[in-house]
Amino acid sequence: MKINKLEIENIKRIKAVKVEPTANGLTIIGGKNNQGKTSVLDSIAWALGGDRYRPSQAQREGSMIPPNLRVTMDNGLMVERKGKNSDLKVTDPNGKKAGQQLLNEFVEQLALDLPKFMEASSKEKANTLLEVIGVGDRLTQIDKEEQELYNRRLTIGQIADRKEKFAKEQVYYADAPKELVSPMDLIQKQQDILAQNGENQRKRSRLHQLEQDYQKTVEEMEDLLKRQKALESDLMIARTATADLVDRSTKELEESIANIEEINRKVRANLDKDKAEEDAQEYRRQYNELSKQIDDVRKSRTELMDNAALPLTGLSVKDGELIYNGFQWDSMSGSDQLKVATAIVRKLNPKCGFVLLDKLEQMDTDTLNEFGQWLEAEGLQAIATRVSTGGECTIIIEDGYVAGQEHPVMGDKKTEWKAGVF
Numbered sequence: 001m002k003i004n005k006l007e008i009e010n011i012k013r014i015k016a017v018k019v020e021p022t023a024n025g026l027t028i029i030g031g032k033n034n035q036g037k038t039s040v041l042d043s044i045a046w047a048l049g050g051d052r053y054r055p056s057q058a059q060r061e062g063s064m065i066p067p068n069l070r071v072t073m074d075n076g077l078m079v080e081r082k083g084k085n086s087d088l089k090v091t092d093p094n095g096k097k098a099g100q101q102l103l104n105e106f107v108e109q110l111a112l113d114l115p116k117f118m119e120a121s122s123k124e125k126a127n128t129l130l131e132v133i134g135v136g137d138r139l140t141q142i143d144k145e146e147q148e149l150y151n152r153r154l155t156i157g158q159i160a161d162r163k164e165k166f167a168k169e170q171v172y173y174a175d176a177p178k179e180l181v182s183p184m185d186l187i188q189k190q191q192d193i194l195a196q197n198g199e200n201q202r203k204r205s206r207l208h209q210l211e212q213d214y215q216k217t218v219e220e221m222e223d224l225l226k227r228q229k230a231l232e233s234d235l236m237i238a239r240t241a242t243a244d245l246v247d248r249s250t251k252e253l254e255e256s257i258a259n260i261e262e263i264n265r266k267v268r269a270n271l272d273k274d275k276a277e278e279d280a281q282e283y284r285r286q287y288n289e290l291s292k293q294i295d296d297v298r299k300s301r302t303e304l305m306d307n308a309a310l311p312l313t314g315l316s317v318k319d320g321e322l323i324y325n326g327f328q329w330d331s332m333s334g335s336d337q338l339k340v341a342t343a344i345v346r347k348l349n350p351k352c353g354f355v356l357l358d359k360l361e362q363m364d365t366d367t368l369n370e371f372g373q374w375l376e377a378e379g380l381q382a383i384a385t386r387v388s389t390g391g392e393c394t395i396i397i398e399d400g401y402v403a404g405q406e407h408p409v410m411g412d413k414k415t416e417w418k419a420g421v422f
């Protein structure tokens with residue numbers, strides 16, 4: 001529903017004003033300061049929103065006539081407040097009477113008090129939008145899940161960085177064996193070689209002894225041929241047994257035993273480096289997996305918002321903040337802020353086809369035209385005030401009257417207009 005006509009008398013700075021707003025688009029009430037522009041908006045808010053919007057000093061100062069106002073909606077519904085107590089009277093097109101409850105069905109409170117939305121915190125604005133499109137609970141759950149995954153990934157990433165740094169700092173010995181060396185194994189091998197060499201030495205000693213015995217026997221006992229033959233036989237056997245004997249060196253083992261601690265130190269260092277690299281790789285794998293999960297969660301949020309019935313193309317919520325065309329609220333232009341606020345407020349109650357805007361001085365004429373064109377395209381009606389007397393204004397308020405509009409004759413009980421009786 002939209003406003004077809006409003007007639008106001010003796011409210012705040014208004015003496016007598018009649019306005020027929022544009023059905024779609026922007027109706028700008030201009031004028032200098034303290035002429036009654038904002039009083040027009042306050043009157044509409046009071047008429048349609050109820051006593052919560054009644055000005056603290058509703059009756060115009062110096063007037064003996066109580067406030068009178070009448071708002072006619074585009075479906076013929078008429079809302080009046082008049083008399084000493086400014087009693088409400090709502091009459092539908094069929095002549096039936098109603099009250100504030102009927103008005104509350106199609107009047108959105110924020111449409112009457114848009115600054116309340118504009119001045120709300122970023123989180124409150126975002127929550128209002130999420131409430132409108134019905135995805136607040138699900139989006140909260142997604143944001144919580146993303147934050148938990150982000151915190152876990154942050155911790156894992158920090159650990160992975162430390163592990164990688166630690167692994168890079170470790171010394172690596174390419175010449176060290178893969179496993180720790182056992183000193184007992186080396187000692188046992190040494191003992192086996194020494195035992196074998198001892199046996200070789202014993203055999204050599206035996207040969208030497210036999211050679212001495214043989215020589216002595218030859219020199220002293222030439223007559224003992226039989227004994228000589230026996231010794232020769234033994235000698236042949238001994239020579240055969242020792243002919244292919246080769247002694248093995250224990251030098252390498254002795255060096256290994258002497259350097260075993262150094263070798264094992266290198267092996268341990270290599271094992272530590274390998275373990276550090278494995279740990280770093282595992283934490284990096286976990287980090288990458290959490291990154292994928294975060295991407296999936298963010299994709300879910302994007303899909304949720306893409307499938308939601310958003311009131312304005314380019315509007316979204318990210319990290320609890322309203323986003324429009326990539327900009328947060330405090331980075332939006334004034335016209336974009338009004339556009340976003342108007343779209344959300346309209347979505348709150350689709351039955352309400354109008355919104356009240358005060359103080360549009362922040363907009364230049366090009367921005368006003370752009371905003372007005374958007375309102376027309378959306379089928380929205382906006383009644384706004386602006387400190388200006390320029391051509392962009394629909395009407396100009398001067399000293400409580402509409403400039404150029406014939407002033408009514410003020411009386412004690414009623415105001416008569418040339419075109420009719422108010």
